[in-house]
Amino acid sequence: MSTPPADTSPAPLLAVRDLRVLIGGRHILHGVDLDVARHGVTALLGRNGAGKTTTVRGVLGLVPRAGSVLLDGEETVGLPTHTLVRRGIGYAPEDRGVFAGLTVAENLRLAERRGADGPAYGLVHELFPELKLRRSQLAGTLSGGQQQMVAIGRTLLNGNRLIIADEPTKGLAPKVVTEVAQVLERAAEAVPVLLVEQNLAVVRRLAEHCVVLADGRTAHQGPAAGLLGDAEATRRLLGVGQGPLAPLTAEADS
Ligand SMILES: Nc1ncnc2c1ncn2[C@@H]1O[C@H](COP(=O)(O)OP(=O)(O)OP(=O)(O)O)[C@@H](O)[C@H]1O
Ligand SMILES: [Mg+2]
Numbered sequence: 468m469s470t471p472p473a474d475t476s477p478a479p480l481l482a483v484r485d486l487r488v489l490i491g492g493r494h495i496l497h498g499v500d501l502d503v504a505r506h507g508v509t510a511l512l513g514r515n516g517a518g519k520t521t522t523v524r525g526v527l528g529l530v531p532r533a534g535s536v537l538l539d540g541e542e543t544v545g546l547p548t549h550t551l552v553r554r555g556i557g558y559a560p561e562d563r564g565v566f567a568g569l570t571v572a573e574n575l576r577l578a579e580r581r582g583a584d585g586p587a588y589g590l591v592h593e594l595f596p597e598l599k600l601r602r603s604q605l606a607g608t609l610s611g612g613q614q615q616m617v618a619i620g621r622t623l624l625n626g627n628r629l630i631i632a633d634e635p636t637k638g639l640a641p642k643v644v645t646e647v648a649q650v651l652e653r654a655a656e657a658v659p660v661l662l663v664e665q666n667l668a669v670v671r672r673l674a675e676h677c678v679v680l681a682d683g684r685t686a687h688q689g690p691a692a693g694l695l696g697d698a699e700a701t702r703r704l705l706g707v708g709q710g711p712l713a714p715l716t717a718e719a720d721s
Contacts, residue, residue, distance in 0.1 A: 495518060503629060508661075509659070511680070
């Protein structure tokens with residue numbers, strides 16, 4: 468007797484449907500659909516201005532939104548941001564939001580949320596031992612990669628169900644990009660990650676699934692390897708070519 472096939476497509480952790488955002492009378496998102504898998508990294512891609520950050524801000528309720536955003540099957544559109552944060556969405560924003568004049572320990576302490584289990588310093592220090600070693604160092608004196616450890620570490624403190632990181636490798640030198648990719652890889656072992664990323668080498672290394680936005684809409688959704696293995700689609704959707712040994716960054720260091 469054969470055993471039934473394993474369920475390989477469980478319901479997504481986050482299911483965004485027809486997300487629309489209107490800011491100042493301008494339609495920024497016209498219908499974004501996106502699924503975040505329950506494990507690993509899902510990449511959110513798109514050219515500059517495609518609507519990636521607005522999508523993340525829409526998911527978090529930081530901008531007025533319409534449509535549907537299901538977190539673990541529960542509708543979240545209509546809920547305020549602080550409720551979404553309490554329900555377990557951790558956010559590392561585009562500008563990192565690290566306080567330069569505070570120490571590493573103080574930055575982490577500020578992110579603590581009251582909860583039944585208390586802050587998960589054990590997990591954060593296990594994944595990023597450097598944060599423990601540098602706990603008394605001012606965050607402003609850390610490297611870009613170490614500051615990303617603080618930003619991602621903060622999202623791991625509170626037993627979150629999902630981490631959203633908006634372009635954590637932006638503007639970093641190639642060596643530091645690799646360091647941050649390792650940080651994200653470690654974080655994603657503990658918590659699923661929605662990663663906004665323009666660096667296709669990072670996407671190739673980390674992401675199983677990807678979603679591509681164009682002009683405020685979902686233009687493509689599927690396995691990351693499928694997209695990155697298709698030079699024509701990559702060029703059409705992302706406007707970049709990939710050589711066989713594509714450099715780490717898909718955009719000029721900015
Ligand atoms: N608060 C706002 N008011 C007006 N327009 C906005 C606002 N926020 C974003 N936009 C516009 O919406 C579009 C999408 O912006 P968004 O920041 O979401 O893009 P993105 O894909 O994150 O781009 P990037 O790759 O440059 O980070 C852009 O044309 C941007 O100028
Ligand atoms: Mg952005």
